[in-house]
Amino acid sequence: MTLKQFRNELRSRLGLKKKTSKRKDSGAPVRRSPDEALAMLLAGQTDLTIFDVGANQGQSATKFRKIFPGAKIYAFEPLPSTFEVMREAHAADRLVVPENLALGSEVGTIDFNVNVHDYNHTFLTPAAGAEKWADIKHVDRIKVPISTVDAYCEDHGVKRINLLKVDAEGADIFVLNGAKNMLRKQSVDIVYTEIILNNIFDGQGTLYEFLALMAEYGYFLYDFFDQRHTADGRLNLTNGLFVRNTAF
Numbered sequence: 001m002t003l004k005q006f007r008n009e010l011r012s013r014l015g016l017k018k019k020t021s022k023r024k025d026s027g028a029p030v031r032r033s034p035d036e037a038l039a040m041l042l043a044g045q046t047d048l049t050i051f052d053v054g055a056n057q058g059q060s061a062t063k064f065r066k067i068f069p070g071a072k073i074y075a076f077e078p079l080p081s082t083f084e085v086m087r088e089a090h091a092a093d094r095l096v097v098p099e100n101l102a103l104g105s106e107v108g109t110i111d112f113n114v115n116v117h118d119y120n121h122t123f124l125t126p127a128a129g130a131e132k133w134a135d136i137k138h139v140d141r142i143k144v145p146i147s148t149v150d151a152y153c154e155d156h157g158v159k160r161i162n163l164l165k166v167d168a169e170g171a172d173i174f175v176l177n178g179a180k181n182m183l184r185k186q187s188v189d190i191v192y193t194e195i196i197l198n199n200i201f202d203g204q205g206t207l208y209e210f211l212a213l214m215a216e217y218g219y220f221l222y223d224f225f226d227q228r229h230t231a232d233g234r235l236n237l238t239n240g241l242f243v244r245n246t247a248f
Contacts, residue, residue, distance in 0.1 A: 033225070034192065034225040034226065034239065034241065035063065035067055037222065037223065037225075037241060038067065038163065038190065038192070038241075039067050039068075041189075041190060041222075041243060042068065042162055042163065042189070042190070045162060046070070047070070047072075048068050048070070048071035048072070048162045048163070049071070049072050049074070049158060049160060049161050049162050049163075050064055050068070050071050050072070050073045050074065050161070050162060050163045050164075050165065051074050051076070051149065051161050051163070051164045051165065052064065052073055052074065052075045052076065052165050053076045053103050053149075053164070053165060053166045053167070053168055053175050054076070054077070054165075054166060054167035054168045054169065055075035055076055055077040055086050055098075056077060056082055056086065056118070056119070056167075057082060057085045057086050057089060057118070058075060058085070058086035058089040058090050058096075060075075060165060060167070061073050061075045061086070061089075061090055061096055062089070062090075064163075064165075065093065065096075070095070071095065071162075072095045072097065073093075073095060073096045073097065074097045074099060074152075074158075075090070075096055075097065075098050075099065076099045076101050076102070076103050077098070077099070077100065077101075078100065078101060078102035078112055078121070078123075078144040078145075078146070079112070079114065079121050079142075079144070080100060080142075080144075082118065082121070083098065083100040086098060087100075099152075100144075100145075101144075101145050101146070101147055101152075102123060102144050102145065102146040102147075102171075103146065103147060103148060103149055103152065103168070103175050103178060104123065104146050104147075104148065104168075104171055104174040104175060104178055105148060105174040105175075105177040105178040106146060106148065106178070107146065107147050107148060107151050108145075108146060109143050109144065109145055109146065110123045110143070110144060110146045111123060111141050111142075111143060112141065112142050112143070112144040113125065113138040113140075113141055114138060114139055114140040114141065114142060115136065115137060115138055115139070116137040116138075116139050117135065117137070119169070120134060120135070120136055120138075120169050121169060122168065122169035122170050122171055122201060123144075123146070123171055124169070124170045124171055124201035124202055124203055124204060125201065125202050126138070126200065126201060126202070127199045127200055127201055127202050127204075128199075129199065130199070130200045130201070132198070132230075133198040133199070133200050133230060133236055134200045134236075136200070147178075148178030148179065149161075149164070149175065149178050149179035149182055150178060150179055150180065150181040150182055151178075153182060153187075159187065160187050160188075160189070161182060161187065161188045161189070162188075162189045162190065163189065163190045163192065164179065164188050164190065164191045164192070164193075165192045165193070166191070166192070166193040166194065167193075167194045168194070169194075169201070170196055170200060170201030170203075170204035170205075171201075171204070172193045172194050172195065172196075172204075172205065172210075173203075173204065173205030173209055173210060173213070174203075174205075175193075176191070176193065176210070176213055176214075177213070180217070183214075183217040183219070184217055186217070186218060186244045186246055188244065189243070189244055190241065190242065190243050190244075191214065191219065191240075191241070191242040191243075192239060192240070192241050192242075193210070193239065193240055193242075194237060194238075194239050195207055195210050195237060195238055195239070195240050196236070196237045197235050197236055197237055197238070198230070198234070198236050198237075210240060214240075214242045218244055218245045218246070219242040219243060219244050219245065220242065220243060220245055221240060221241070221242055222241040222242065222243045223240075223241050224238045224239065224240055224241075225238065225239045225240075225241060226238060226239045
């Protein structure tokens with residue numbers, strides 16, 4: 001299968017229309033969507049294992065299932081009400097493992113802040129001036145169980161994670177710190193994580209911390225995707241795709 005055929009097949013799986021253009025190929029690098037990049041990087045691999053950390057209502061799991069039909073997807077969502085929506089949405093999929101669990105850098109229980117909207121739920125507290133950058137309105141605090149990627153993998157016999165997707169509303173750096181053993185062993189092929197640029201949550205981690213942590217364990221930055229800006233044009237957050245140096 002040629003690269004062009006592969007891209008067309010992927011776009012068909014995702015329900016996207018085929019792009020047409022009257023311009024000749026300039027030879028410039030192709031800018032792929034994150035879905036296309038993940039599909040290309042993991043093409044040809046079988047028995048894939050995906051960790052969807054911050055699964056919310058299962059939107060990413062649905063997308064991953066279209067791209068990787070045979071993958072086993074571990075979907076982690078700590079908020080019980082949202083977890084139930086996600087679990088029901090994927091009840092018929094035996095290869096989705098729903099976990100009502102937070103992942104971070106510790107094992108036990110933790111206070112979890114519930115936002116008025118169905119996003120920005122987090123175990124972090126808002127930073128001073130956070131309202132400039134995000135709609136943070138926490139209306140409740142509950143206790144939820146928390147573990148780490150390393151502990152979960154050890155407890156459940158997970159030897160390799162092909163894709164570690166993290167969208168933990170500011171706690172993303174904690175999730176990666178809790179995966180240091182797997183990262184050190186290069187037992188994670190790809191990390192796709194949200195990175196917040198403005199100071200929204202206390203302890204959220206800086207761009208430098210993400211880059212330094214991934215570089216320390218032998219991962220290179222493949223690309224940034226899905227940049228979101230404030231009303232005045234300031235970059236607010238992005239998703240970084242990191243790949244282990246020995247994988248591709």
